[in-house]
Amino acid sequence: MEPKQYYIGIDVGGTSVKEGLFDEDGNLLAKASVPTPPIVDAAGFAAVTEAIDQVVAKAQIPRAFVAGIGLAVPCPIPASGDAKVKANIAINLPELRIAIQKHCPDAVVKYENDANAAAMGEAWLGSAKGVQNVVMVTIGTGVGGGVIVNGDVVSGVVGAGGEIGHMCLNPAEERTCGCGGHGHLEQYSSATGVVSNYLAECKKAGVDPIELTGPSDSKDVFQACREGDKLALAAADTMADYLGRALALIANVVDPEMFLIGGGASASADVYLDKAREYFKQYALSASRETPIKVASLGNDAGIIGAAYVALRAAGK
Amino acid sequence: MEPKQYYIGIDVGGTSVKEGLFDEDGNLLAKASVPTPPIVDAAGFAAVTEAIDQVVAKAQIPRAFVAGIGLAVPCPIPASGDAKVKANIAINLPELRIAIQKHCPDAVVKYENDANAAAMGEAWLGSAKGVQNVVMVTIGTGVGGGVIVNGDVVSGVVGAGGEIGHMCLNPAEERTCGCGGHGHLEQYSSATGVVSNYLAECKKAGVDPIELTGPSDSKDVFQACREGDKLALAAADTMADYLGRALALIANVVDPEMFLIGGGASASADVYLDKAREYFKQYALSASRETPIKVASLGNDAGIIGAAYVALRAAGK
Numbered sequence: 001m002e003p004k005q006y007y008i009g010i011d012v013g014g015t016s017v018k019e020g021l022f023d024e025d026g027n028l029l030a031k032a033s034v035p036t037p038p039i040v041d042a043a044g045f046a047a048v049t050e051a052i053d054q055v056v057a058k059a060q061i062p063r064a065f066v067a068g069i070g071l072a073v074p075c076p077i078p079a080s081g082d083a084k085v086k087a088n089i090a091i092n093l094p095e096l097r098i099a100i101q102k103h104c105p106d107a108v109v110k111y112e113n114d115a116n117a118a119a120m121g122e123a124w125l126g127s128a129k130g131v132q133n134v135v136m137v138t139i140g141t142g143v144g145g146g147v148i149v150n151g152d153v154v155s156g157v158v159g160a161g162g163e164i165g166h167m168c169l170n171p172a173e174e175r176t177c178g179c180g181g182h183g184h185l186e187q188y189s190s191a192t193g194v195v196s197n198y199l200a201e202c203k204k205a206g207v208d209p210i211e212l213t214g215p216s217d218s219k220d221v222f223q224a225c226r227e228g229d230k231l232a233l234a235a236a237d238t239m240a241d242y243l244g245r246a247l248a249l250i251a252n253v254v255d256p257e258m259f260l261i262g263g264g265a266s267a268s269a270d271v272y273l274d275k276a277r278e279y280f281k282q283y284a285l286s287a288s289r290e291t292p293i294k295v296a297s298l299g300n301d302a303g304i305i306g307a308a309y310v311a312l313r314a315a316g317k
Numbered sequence: 318m319e320p321k322q323y324y325i326g327i328d329v330g331g332t333s334v335k336e337g338l339f340d341e342d343g344n345l346l347a348k349a350s351v352p353t354p355p356i357v358d359a360a361g362f363a364a365v366t367e368a369i370d371q372v373v374a375k376a377q378i379p380r381a382f383v384a385g386i387g388l389a390v391p392c393p394i395p396a397s398g399d400a401k402v403k404a405n406i407a408i409n410l411p412e413l414r415i416a417i418q419k420h421c422p423d424a425v426v427k428y429e430n431d432a433n434a435a436a437m438g439e440a441w442l443g444s445a446k447g448v449q450n451v452v453m454v455t456i457g458t459g460v461g462g463g464v465i466v467n468g469d470v471v472s473g474v475v476g477a478g479g480e481i482g483h484m485c486l487n488p489a490e491e492r493t494c495g496c497g498g499h500g501h502l503e504q505y506s507s508a509t510g511v512v513s514n515y516l517a518e519c520k521k522a523g524v525d526p527i528e529l530t531g532p533s534d535s536k537d538v539f540q541a542c543r544e545g546d547k548l549a550l551a552a553a554d555t556m557a558d559y560l561g562r563a564l565a566l567i568a569n570v571v572d573p574e575m576f577l578i579g580g581g582a583s584a585s586a587d588v589y590l591d592k593a594r595e596y597f598k599q600y601a602l603s604a605s606r607e608t609p610i611k612v613a614s615l616g617n618d619a620g621i622i623g624a625a626y627v628a629l630r631a632a633g634k
Contacts, residue, residue: 076604079450133396133474147570149466156572157450158604167569168562168600179602245485252484253464253570255473283485285496287393287475 005067005315006059008052008107009308011114012036012073014089017048020304021055021066024317026125030058031304038090045099052103068108068311069100072117072303076159081111110314114303116153116162118296119146121306122260126298133256136296137164137243138263141216142178143186143193149254152313165190167246188242191218191265197235198224205231222268240272244279251280251288262296269295322384322632323376325369325424326438326625328431329353329390331406334365337621338372338383341634343442347375348621355407362416369420385425385628386417389434389620393476398428427631431620433470433479435579435613436463438623443615444577452573453613454481454560455580458533459495460503460510466571469630482507484563505559508535508582514552515541522548539585557589561596568605579613586612
């Protein structure tokens with residue numbers, strides 16, 4: 001009998017590097033977390049490999065039994081595996097790979113974009129468990145996406161597969177998206193977008209907005225929706241309209257079995273999801289109208305789970 | 318040594334059923350064509366199987382050496398293989414499959430949507446030869462599409478994968494698409510759409526249109542473009558704008574290595590393709606802007622070639 005094999009998922013975020021050790025059945029055996037250092041030199045790489053040692057030690061697994069290490073990173077990763085676009089954090093992907101490979105010579109090392117990894121996590125153990133064709137939309141400060149076809153992430157030739165936050169839905173928009181474009185999904189349907197929609201409604205109505213804790217704090221706007229605030233409801237309606245339209249467009253391209261909504265703003269899905277479903281039905285081809293739109297279930301763990309699953313698949317399991 | 322294996326591609330169109338016999342290297346060994354009968358009874362099924370016998374006889378191949386038969390059909394074919402949407406022609410797919418299987422018990426029989434089959438043909442022997450990730454847009458009376466990811470067609474759960482003609486790009490459009498929707502790509506960028514764009518420009522300008530042979534005869538409009546007709550050029554510009562926008566949206570979902578333009582209106586690509594490329598760059602994510610947009614090369618044979626290739630892949634080659 002072959003010895004059992006294990007997989008480590010590493011979620012490299014702006015504030016922390018989270019690691020999880022899993023067996024092939026998806027059982028989480030150990031976790032670790034360190035504040036994100038600049039991952040550009042020996043000290044930065046060591047922070048990652050030391051956390052590998054931590055989870056291996058906690059789970060009492062020989063390091064040689066780790067067959068794969070997946071890393072969810074905040075930048076596009078093309079199918080070829082070499083990032084061409086700079087990440088939002090200080091990270092040297094080629095050198096980090098060498099450091100990890102040297103530390104764990106028996107493991108396959110694989111990078112994946114963080115939104116794609118979250119989608120893979122949901123497909124392994126979450127709301128889309130066992131579903132081979134699913135599109136996940138991650139709604140946070142921005143809008144990310146992961147497109148899974150036949151069980152694998154569609155990374156794309158430049159890593160732009162699933163970059164659905166930058167789908168251009170309203171070319172006439174005057175305001176500029178963070179990427180320099182105009183009328184992108186993210187401008188209306190991210191947490192930041194909902195706040196922006198709300199402020200625009202207030203301005204139009206000549207009404208002072210409610211107090212907001214920050215420019216991406218959609219929670220306050222969603223709470224105002226629950227209390228019946230008409231301007232907040234109009235802002236959420238705009239968000240749902242664009243979201244429904246984007247999902248319908250995606251259905252015309254890859255026609256998935258299911259859509260998932262994840263990310264921080266998925267906690268307020270009670271406010272906008274039914275509306276988004278209605279808009280989806282309005283814009284979708286008749287044959288696609290019944291495609292379910294569900295809420296993701298793994299929360300912050302989707303990254304480490306998905307990264308481990310990506311590693312497991314890369315190892316040929 | 319195993320005997321060489323052969324594949325038959327059948328393109329079931331509105332006016333004719335075309336068949337081609339290929340070897341595994343894509344050499345076309347024999348062709349046949351019959352007027353399309355209602356393919357709903359023994360006589361209709363026999364028309365198809367008799368054409369199989371014809372190509373086999375012409376190429377002097379034992380029928381048992383045919384390892385796969387692919388059929389390109391004018392309706393969505395979901396990944397499960399059972400069409401849920403009615404085709405535009407009289408065809409009984411389950412019974413036709415039984416008839417072919419009975420006639421050729423050694424062959425794998427596989428259906429594919431015609432636009433998807435054309436894309437597979439181009440990926441096997443045409444402009445996208447050897448490309449594993451490509452999206453083909455077929456511009457004729459309507460707009461069809463084929464999305465290929467990792468070498469396989471993305472059929473989708475209801476067969477709506479690649480139904481890009483019905484991407485909703487302008488929800489404010491008052492005119493209705495053939496499918497009942499509003500503001501779909503097909504309404505602006507099909508042959509019919511270009512004529513419609515042109516008539517709208519003439520109406521706006523209070524000018525009598527040039528004589529057109531029919532409502533989908535974009536050739537006359539494209540010729541007027543070549544002669545510098547400003548209203549025709551505006552119509553082609555609208556077509557290119559929507560086409561470029563749709564391709565940019567698709568790139569944000571699957572980020573292919575290449576786009577292909579095929580179908581009847583691809584013969585007039587000289588008029589609109591450079592413009593469409595410019596619009597694509599304008600709407601696309603910066604990382605995707607250089608994705609090539611090429612013209613398909615197989616013309617009317619794309620269907621039989623692609624259907625044969627689908628059969629070859631289904632047979633595990």
